[in-house]
Structures are given as structure tokens and as C-alpha cells.
Amino acid sequence: MPFKPRALVLAATVVTAVVAPSFAQPGAGGPPGWGPGMMMGPGMMGGRGFGFLCNPRMAGFAEWRLSQIESAIKPNDTQRARLDDLKAASAKAAELITKDCPTTPPAKATERLALAEQRLDAMQQAIKIVRPAFQALYDSLDDKQKAAMDASGPRNWGWHRWHWPWSEEE
Template sequence: MMGGGGFGFFCNPRMAGFAEWRLQEIETAVHPNDKQKSALDELKAASAKAADIIIKDCSSAIPAKPTERLELAEKRLETMLQAIKSVRPAFQAFYESLDDTQRAALNSAGPRRWGWRHWRWPWDAE
């Protein structure tokens, strides 16, 4: 599998995409109006809740048996899915509140523009 260090990435809210939603960068990219700021605040709250879900359900202990590691990986993935589903409606509402110019600005922003250019998945070959 991924080795001992690989499991930690499942517990990282950044890995579920929440770091992509660096809300300050989003705000800078789209320059939201007052109504959109309200939707952005909802997104901020949902993102914080999702990160809490991921952190709360993560065990730092890695089981010795491979069957238990698979069970742990499944639980962590289910937790990430729950967290993503909790953010999706708030993100969708915010995105739909944007005009075409703002959507284009948000679409062109993202992790590659926010310092993740050289980021690699833990399982990428060296």
C-alpha cells in the first residue's frame, strides 16, 4: 500500500479540497458584493465544519493488520465524502451567485495559482 506516512493524508482537511477553497484568495479573485459575501460566509462556515468532521473522525494510530488498515482507509474515505457533501451546497450557492466575469476569475484561480504548483500526491514516484 502506501506505507505508514501515506495514511496521514486521509486525515488532512487539505486533502479533501478544503485548502483549495482558500477563502481569502476566492474573495480576492471574485470581489464579491454584499449578497455574495453572505454566501461566502456560509461557505466559510461549511468549510470549517467539514474540516472539523475530518479531524474528529481521524485516528492517528495505524493498525498492524492489513485488513484493519483497509477498514480504516474505508472509514476515512467515508468521512471525507461526508465532509465534501457538507460543503457542496454552500459552494454551489456561492458559485451560482457569481456573474460570468467572477466565475471566470474563480475558474482561473485555484491550487496551481495558490502555491501548489509543485505539490505531489504521497504516492507519486520520486
């Protein structure tokens, strides 16, 4: 079945109209991990923009992470008490992070900057709450347990493919 020139031109036009816009879209930009919703992309860390400032998972350890730690170290009774202290400190830190969070972002840029500063201060306070409990638990572990906890860190949370652009070899 021979193609008519008019049909061929029409097909080429349709294909061009469908495919061309995809080439016009902005690419991920930069090295791996630098796209929208990524740490250095728009809407840092989750694409929700403002919402990350009041997320209780920004401080302490989320419940899933505490469960991971517990599975990794298999605590004895003394260590379990320290793990419970860490869970309590983490809950207190999460409460501090979510306390006084506005429900909508401020309208003015200066107010948004002040809010970011306030939230960063709250995160720093939250870390100061969690750090002693974490350190007490870590110090109570034997070498094998410490190695298990160290091995269960961010590299095993799915971040093993993360690369900072300035650390990549050329």
C-alpha cells in the same frame, strides 16, 4: 607536477566509491509527478503516508484557498454572506474529517483497509457538506467573477506542470 600511478589509482577509486552509490539509487520512476511523496508515489500526496487520511485539508477549502477565492471574486455583500456560508461548511467538513481519527495506524492490513474505507466515507460526507455552499456562492457570481474564480483553480496553485502519464502525447 607529475602524477604517480598509485595516486591516480587511489583518486579513481575514491571517486568511484563516492559516485557509484548515487547511480545505484532508485530514480524518480515514471513521468514527471510520479516520485516519492507525489500522488502516485510512495506516501501519496505528501510523503506522510497514514497522516493524509485525517488531514482536515482533505475536505472543504483550506483557509488559504478561501482567501484566494475572496481575492479573486471581490464579493459584494450578498456574495460575502454566501462566502461566509462556504467558510462555515468548510470548517464543518474539516471537523468531520478529523473526527475519530486514530493517532497511530492500525497494525493489521485489514484494519488499515477498513480505516481507509471509513476515511473515504468521511471525505464523501464532507464534500456533500461543502458542495451546496460552494454552488450557492458560484451561482451568485456574475460572469466576470466566475471567470476569475475558474482562473484561480488548480492550474494556478502550482499544478500547471502536472502531467498524467496516459495523457502525454508520444
